[in-house]
Each structure stands twice: as C-alpha cells, then as structure tokens.
Amino acid sequence: MISTTVVINALELGCIYSLVALALFLSFRILNIADMTTNGTFTLGCAVSATVALAGHPYLAFPAAMLAGAAAGFVTAALQTKFRIPSILAGIITDTGLYTVNLAVMGFSSNVNLLKKTTLFTQLKPLMGAYYRLVPTALIALAAVGLMVLFLKTRLGLSIRATGDNPDMVRASSINTSFTITVGLCIANACTALSGALLAQYQKSADINLGGGMVIIGLASLIIGEALLPKGKLWVKALGAIVGSIAYRFIIALALRLDLPSECLKLISAVIVALAIGLPAWKQAKGGKAAC
Amino acid sequence: MLKIDNISKTFAPGTVNEKRALSGLSLYLAPGDFVTILGSNGAGKSTLFNAIAGTFLPDSGTITLDGRDVTRMPDYRRSKFIGRMFQDPLKGTAPNMTIEENMALCYLRASQRRSPFSMISKAERREFRDRLAQLGLGLEDRMDSLVGLLSGGQRQALTLLMATLVTPKLLLLDEHTAALDPATAEKVLTLTRQIVAENRITCLMITHNVQSALTLGNRTIMMKDGQIALELTGQRRATITQEELLAAFRHQGLDNDRILFSAQ
Numbered sequence: 001m002i003s004t005t006v007v008i009n010a011l012e013l014g015c016i017y018s019l020v021a022l023a024l025f026l027s028f029r030i031l032n033i034a035d036m037t038t039n040g041t042f043t044l045g046c047a048v049s050a051t052v053a054l055a056g057h058p059y060l061a062f063p064a065a066m067l068a069g070a071a072a073g074f075v076t077a078a079l080q081t082k083f084r085i086p087s088i089l090a091g092i093i094t095d096t097g098l099y100t101v102n103l104a105v106m107g108f109s110s111n112v113n114l115l116k117k118t119t120l121f122t123q124l125k126p127l128m129g130a131y132y133r134l135v136p137t138a139l140i141a142l143a144a145v146g147l148m149v150l151f152l153k154t155r156l157g158l159s160i161r162a163t164g165d166n167p168d169m170v171r172a173s174s175i176n177t178s179f180t181i182t183v184g185l186c187i188a189n190a191c192t193a194l195s196g197a198l199l200a201q202y203q204k205s206a207d208i209n210l211g212g213g214m215v216i217i218g219l220a221s222l223i224i225g226e227a228l229l230p231k232g233k234l235w236v237k238a239l240g241a242i243v244g245s246i247a248y249r250f251i252i253a254l255a256l257r258l259d260l261p262s263e264c265l266k267l268i269s270a271v272i273v274a275l276a277i278g279l280p281a282w283k284q285a286k287g288g289k290a291a292c
Numbered sequence: 293m294l295k296i297d298n299i300s301k302t303f304a305p306g307t308v309n310e311k312r313a314l315s316g317l318s319l320y321l322a323p324g325d326f327v328t329i330l331g332s333n334g335a336g337k338s339t340l341f342n343a344i345a346g347t348f349l350p351d352s353g354t355i356t357l358d359g360r361d362v363t364r365m366p367d368y369r370r371s372k373f374i375g376r377m378f379q380d381p382l383k384g385t386a387p388n389m390t391i392e393e394n395m396a397l398c399y400l401r402a403s404q405r406r407s408p409f410s411m412i413s414k415a416e417r418r419e420f421r422d423r424l425a426q427l428g429l430g431l432e433d434r435m436d437s438l439v440g441l442l443s444g445g446q447r448q449a450l451t452l453l454m455a456t457l458v459t460p461k462l463l464l465l466d467e468h469t470a471a472l473d474p475a476t477a478e479k480v481l482t483l484t485r486q487i488v489a490e491n492r493i494t495c496l497m498i499t500h501n502v503q504s505a506l507t508l509g510n511r512t513i514m515m516k517d518g519q520i521a522l523e524l525t526g527q528r529r530a531t532i533t534q535e536e537l538l539a540a541f542r543h544q545g546l547d548n549d550r551i552l553f554s555a556q
Binding site for chain 2: 153154155156158159161163165168171172173174175176177
C-alpha cells in the first residue's frame with residue numbers, strides 16, 4: 001500500500017516540479033518555442049539556491065536563483081532574436097554553457113551539501129509541523145499559476161500570447177517580437193530556476209546532474225495535466241501544470257512501489273511526450289491518406 | 293495627413309531578378325481622404341503599403357504621417373497609429389485567443405499612456421460588446437469564444453473592428469474582401485464604409501473590383517510600374533463609367549485579365 005508519507009512526498013515534489021511545467025506552458029505552449037535551456041536552468045536554480053543558502057541566506061536564495069534563471073533565458077532569447085540562431089539550437093548552446101557556469105557556482109564541485117544548514121524548510125518546521133514542506137511548496141505553486149494567468153491577461157501578456165499564436169498578425173501590429181520572446185523566455189526560465197531552488201533546499205543538496213531530462217519531465221507533466229483537465233479557459237490550462245506534475249510524481253511513486261528502477265521513468269516520459277505530441281499529427285496524416 | 297515624397301524601391305538590385313517595384317512615387321492625402329487603388333499584379337500596390345507600414349525601408353524618398361517623418365521608423369512602432377488589413381482573414385487575428393482577448397490586445401496597444409501590465413476594465417469590456425453589436429453579426433454574445441472558431445467573414449469583420457477600435461491616423465486595406473464570398477464581401481465593405489465615415493479615418497484601399505473602387509471613398513488612383521498612372525477625383529470620378537475607365541486602362545497599357553474579369 002501507499003503510505004501517507006509517500007502521498008505527501010508526491011504532492012510536495014509535484015508542487016515543486018510544477019513550476020517547470022508552468023515554465024514550459026509559457027515557452028512551449030504559448031510562445032511555441034521548445035526551450036532546451038530548461039535542463040541547465042533547473043540545475044542553475046539548484047546551484048545558486050544551495051550556494052546562497054550555504055552562505056547563510058536561505059530566503060535570498062530564491063530571488064537570486066530566479067534572477068540567474070532569467071539571465072539564462074535572456075541569453076537564449078538574445079541568441080535567437082539578435083543572432084538568428086534557430087530556437088532549439090539557441091537553447092542547447094546556452095544549456096551547454098550553463099554546465100560550466102553551474103559547476104562554477106558550486107565552487108567547481110559537482111555537488112553542494114546543505115545538511116544541518118538553515119533552509120526555508122528548516123525555518124518553517126517549528127511553525128507547521130508535518131506539513132512544513134507541503135504548505136510552502138503548494139502556496140508557491142498556486143501563487144505562480146495565479147500570477148501567470150493574471151500576467152497573460154495584461155497588455156504584455158496578451159502580446160506574448162499573440163507572438164506564439166499568429167506571427168503574421170504580430171508582424172502587422174505594433175508588437176516587437178524580439179521583445180516579447182525575450183520577456184517570455186526570461187519569465188519561463190526564472191520559473192524553472194525557482195523550481196530548482198526549491199528542490200535544492202527541499203532535499204538539502206544540489207547536484208550538477210539534477211536538471212537532466214527536465215524538459216521532457218516538464219512536458220510530460222504538462223501533457224498529463226492537459227489530458228486530465230477539461231479543455232477551455234486559460235486558468236484551467238495553467239492549473240494543469242500543477243495537476244499534471246502531481247500526477248507524474250504519483251506515477252513515479254507507484255513505479256517505485258513496483259520495484260521499477262526510477263531510471264526507467266525517463267524512457268517512459270520520453271514515450272509519453274513523443275506520443276502525446278506526435279499522435280494528433282500522425283492521425284491527421286493517416287486520415288488524409290484514407291480520404292484520397 | 294499622409295505625405296509620400298518621391299519614394300523608390302528596387303528589389304534584388306544588380307541581379308537578373310532586379311525588380312523596380314516603386315519608382316519615384318509621390319502621393320498626398322488630406323485628413324479624411326479615402327483613396328481606392330487599382331492596378332494589375334506587380335504594379336507596386338502592396339509594395340507601396342509595405343513601404344508605408346514599414347515592412348521594409350524605401351531606397352530613397354520620405355514618408356510623413358501627420359507631420360512626422362516616419363521613413364526610418366521601425367514597423368512595430370508605426371503600427372501604433374497605422375491600421376492594416378490583409379486579404380487573408382487568418383492573418384489579422386490570433387485563433388487561440390478569445391474575441392475579447394484579441395480586442396483587448398489591439399486596444400491596449402493602440403491606446404497610449406498605458407503600462408505593459410495594464411488590463412481592460414469592466415467599462416472597456418462593455419464598450420467592446422457595444423462595438424461588436426454594431427457589426428450585426430451576433431459576435432457580442434460570443435466574446436469568450438476562440439477566434440479560430442469564427443468564419444472567414446466574421447474574422448475579417450472583427451479585424452476591421454480591431455484596427456479601428458482606437459481610431460488610427462491611417463488605415464491600409466489590402467484587398468481585404470477578396471477572399472470572401474460575394475455576400476460576405478459586400479457586408480464587410482458596407483461595414484468598412486460605415487466605420488471609416490463615422491470616425492473620419494484617412495484610408496487607402498487596394499481593390500481589383502472596379503465598381504467598388506469608384507463607389508467607395510473620394511479618390512481613385514491607378515498604379516503601373518511602381519508609379520501612379522492615373523488619378524480620378526470629383527466630377528470625373530463620379531461620372532466615369534466602367535467602360536471608360538477600362539478604355540483609360542488600355543490607353544495607359546494598364547489592362548490585364550484580372551481587371552477585365554472583375555469589371556464584367
């Protein structure tokens with residue numbers, strides 16, 4: 001049977017990783033850019049958060065990580081808009097460079113340990129008892145979704161949505177697409193870095209390999225969320241990031257119960273994403289042939 | 293209002309594909325002028341619009357809008373006060389955003405004094421609803437529908453409304469009814485006439501339909517080889533028949549199949 005601890009852990013991790021899914025909701029679903037910076041940015045968030053917390057500033061760690069993430073997003077956006085590098089390649093270039101940056105942030109060590117150090121969670125423990133990790137992570141995830149939905153209804157948010165939705169329209173209207181893409185990628189990567197920052201303090205360590213496969217995990221979560229919730233309003237879609245991410249963590253928990261090695265999940269995630277994104281087009285192509 | 297002074301544009305200069313799309317064209321529009329533009333394919337009509345809208349910069353000449361030199365201003369800044377519509381109804385609206393969100397985007401961008409984080413108010417939402425109701429298409433009850441679900445004619449009517457939600461200094465209509473069926477095209481043209489007249493918008497309209505070119509607006513120009521070959525205003529424009537106009541076309545060497553076809 002699955003114990004309460006397992007359920008709470010899945011909820012906590014789901015809330016933390018939902019920020020990655022939310023970031024991809026903005027970059028992939030709204031801006032139509034597969035942002036490969038995500039893996040490196042997640043690790044960057046972990047590294048900055050751990051290093052700053054180690055220096056005795058567990059709260060400052062979060063804005064610092066977000067700022068670092070936004071900077072990474074800015075680099076990818078600049079490569080794409082100023083130097084006309086295709087978006088996927090731009091992300092991979094930044095991601096590759098970030099590997100060294102991340103090592104440097106951790107003092108050229110492949111991990112940082114926060115055992116017995118003060119973190120956001122150790123500070124909250126006396127206040128919240130058993131839920132000292134669930135309450136803050138859930139609140140942060142919900143606040144992020146709320147802010148994202150509000151932002152997407154502002155002038156800038158609407159412009160970012162139009163940039164991904166109809167480039168022809170945008171070219172003919174007063175929208176500077178370089179600017180909207182840059183803002184979108186900065187926000188998305190700040191969000192991803194926040195996720196990494198939370199995880200580092202949650203598990204009291206940062207590791208250079210934490211971000212591996214994060215794009216696919218985030219996309220899988222996002223797609224699971226879309227499948228579970230009814231189609232329709234924007235806030236429902238954004239909420240799907242949290243729902244999908246929690247569902248994904250439950251699937252992992254179940255798999256671990258079945259003694260499946262957790263490494264297998266990356267392959268399963270990859271298959272889920274490939275099928276979910278590929279199936280509609282494949283069906284369409286097949287339908288088109290049948291009609292001929 | 294709009295002053296185009298001796299602009300020229302050559303594409304692919306120095307190659308075998310060299311094409312002189314605009315050659316020393318000048319055009320002056322008074323406030324409230326509604327000019328219709330005729331001309332065969334390749335005459336430079338759309339190139340003229342692209343130059344005005346800033347899609348590319350002319351090789352020489354100047355463009356002044358409302359006393360301000362906009363020749364070198366980037367297109368996204370120009371389009372704050374220039375509204376533009378294309379033939380393709382899919383080009384003017386974002387399909388995965390609702391009618392209200394599309395309108396909000398245009399409104400928030402076109403009206404000045406707003407921060408990037410501004411949103412529309414309840415009062416503005418009501419105003420959008422009233423404006424939609426004036427189209428007479430029943431869209432006012434579907435403000436939360438995605439625009440991708442609308443028909444081509446509905447989308448084009450919505451684009452027209454969006455382009456004029458905040459009255460632009462200049463409205464460019466590039467064959468905006470050509471892709472619609474005749475009845476819908478007529479409806480959108482009627483709306484165009486109504487909205488342009490009500491707001492006294494200065495407007496340029498490209499069309500291949502000789503009759504609408506002569507009945508809409510107050511001036512008609514014909515383009516050939518990147519220049520204005522013929523201009524009709526006042527009495528002469530009011531009395532000229534389609535046959536006479538076609539004769540003038542032929543005289544100018546302007547005739548082509550598409551124009552003849554539209555006139556019949």
